[in-house]
Amino acid sequence: MTQYIDVQDVAEIVQREGLPQMIAAMASYIESDYRDWKSFDKSARVASHSTVGVIELMPTANEALYAFKYVNGHPQNTFSALPTVMAFGVLADVGTGFPLLLSEMTLLTAIRTAAMSALAASRLARKSSRSMAMIGNGSQSEFQAIAFHSMLGIREIRLYDTDIEASQKLKRNLAAFPGLEVTISQTAEHAVRGADIVTTVTADKTNATILRPEMVEPGMHVNAVGGDCPGKTELHPEVLSLARVVVEYEPQTRIEGDIQQMPADFPVTEFHQIVSGAQPGRTSEQEVTVFDSVGFALEDFSALRYLRDLGQRHGVGHELNLVPTLHDPKDLYALVRPGSSQSGVIDKGSKVQAKAALA
Known part of the structure; x- marks a missing residue:
């Protein structure tokens, strides 16, 4: 079964x-x-x-x-x-x-996306990171905030969304975490200023510029989650040019991620290369890093x-x-044979045996 x-x-x-x-x-x-x-x-x-x-x-x-x-x-x-x-x-x-x-x-996807974001940031963000800006405060935002608070020690989160009620919802839900200071910003610029990590997780299917080059500071890590299909981006192209960009699976991210805006030879690092040690994680305190996350089947x-x-x-x-699950796996018709009462289905004990064989 x-x-x-x-x-x-x-x-x-x-x-x-x-x-x-x-x-x-x-x-x-x-x-x-x-x-x-x-x-x-x-x-x-x-x-x-x-x-x-x-x-x-x-x-x-x-x-x-x-x-x-x-x-x-x-x-x-x-x-x-x-x-x-x-x-x-x-x-x-x-x-x-x-x-x-x-x-x-x-x-489950909200949980796994948050886990992947925090896992990537554990290799790419500065170890001293304690503040994060969250641009886009919809259904995945709580999971992202909790992941970064619990796995990376983020203590301060500044929120921004064009829908103020979404930000208020997120702030209420995060009140259960007393070690986390949460404030609502009036602009994305204010939320981002001085942040160690910036998470962008917006929903609109459009080529947006949530984060512009003048908003990026040395040493910042950008967790770009919302750009995940053709025609949907969040980062200004110059932000990518300023940064070291890490992706999950390059052929997919070239089509769907923020790097869809960039030339085909724009250099990126696949995350598995960092996990295996083939490529380093963060290389300096001043390096700007971007995790261009679109979600991958793995x-x-x-x-x-x-x-x-x-x-x-x-x-x-x-x-x-x-x-x-049949007595005779070649006799599917046994399920619908007139008067059969589904006699072709094996009994419960046999089902348990079949299930055990697959465990």
């Missing part, structure tokens, strides 16, 4: 584990998989664009497991009481193709792998009869 973990299941796991602890543990799973970079199938995600948004499939696999995520991005969804981003994912056994896990990934693979482990540990989730 396929393990099924829904939204409430993930929320329950977060309550049991604690969100900061989950973010740190997921970052560890992601880092482990980046160390194993060469063993993964890699491709840019498959995207279906429309005038109002995008729907994407994000697949990857190693020798043992296959994973994919279905995810959308529709900035106007909030006017229809729907999330801007919605997602689900599958983890399957490569040896048989059997789907081991079907899971919600809207909440990170979803890590998230699903981690969630499967957590679901089994906590006994959370449900068994789902997603694919038939």
Whole structure:
């Protein structure tokens, strides 16, 4: 049987584990998989664009497991009481193709994106970083703030969003973290001034210039999360020219990231090169660094792998009869044979044996 973990299941796991602890543990799973970079199938995600948004499939696999995520991005969804981003994912056994896990990934993606951002910043930001500006205060902003507070020791966050209610919402939610000072800025310029780290996580599908070169200071690390599809950027091109730019998977980021604005030979470093030691992390206190993050399938693979482990540990989730399990695997017709009463389905004991064989 396929393990099924829904939204409430993930929320329950977060309550049991604690969100900061989950973010740190997921970052560890992601880092482990980046160390194993060469063993993964890699491709840019498959995207279906429309005038109002995008729907994407994000697949990857190693020798043992296959994973994919279905995810959308529709900035106007909030006017229809729907999330801007919605997602689900599958983890399957490569040896048989059997789907081991079907899971919600809207909440899980917010957690894995925050984990990836903090993981990259742990290599690229100054170790002394204690302040961050957060430009864009929507549904992923709490996760980003908590990740940087818990993993990097950020103590001060200045918020800016064109929607003041979004900033007020974020400030209320972060009040549960007494070691974190949160203020709302009236302009992006004010929020960014003097910040060690700048996180941009806006939703509009447009070539925006959230961060301009005059706003960048020596030693700053930019965590650019919101530019994640063709025609959607957040950084002025000169900001990229000033910085050392790190990406997840270069062929995908050239299409979807902020570097889509740059020449094809614009130099970038893939994150796995830093994890493996082939390239250094931050090279000086004065270096400006940019993590041009668009989200990569390997990170979803890590998230699903981690969630499967957590679901089994906590006994959370449900068994789902997603694919038939038959007495005779060549006799699918047995399920619909007149008068069969589904006699072709194997009994529960045999299902347990089949499940154990795939574990």
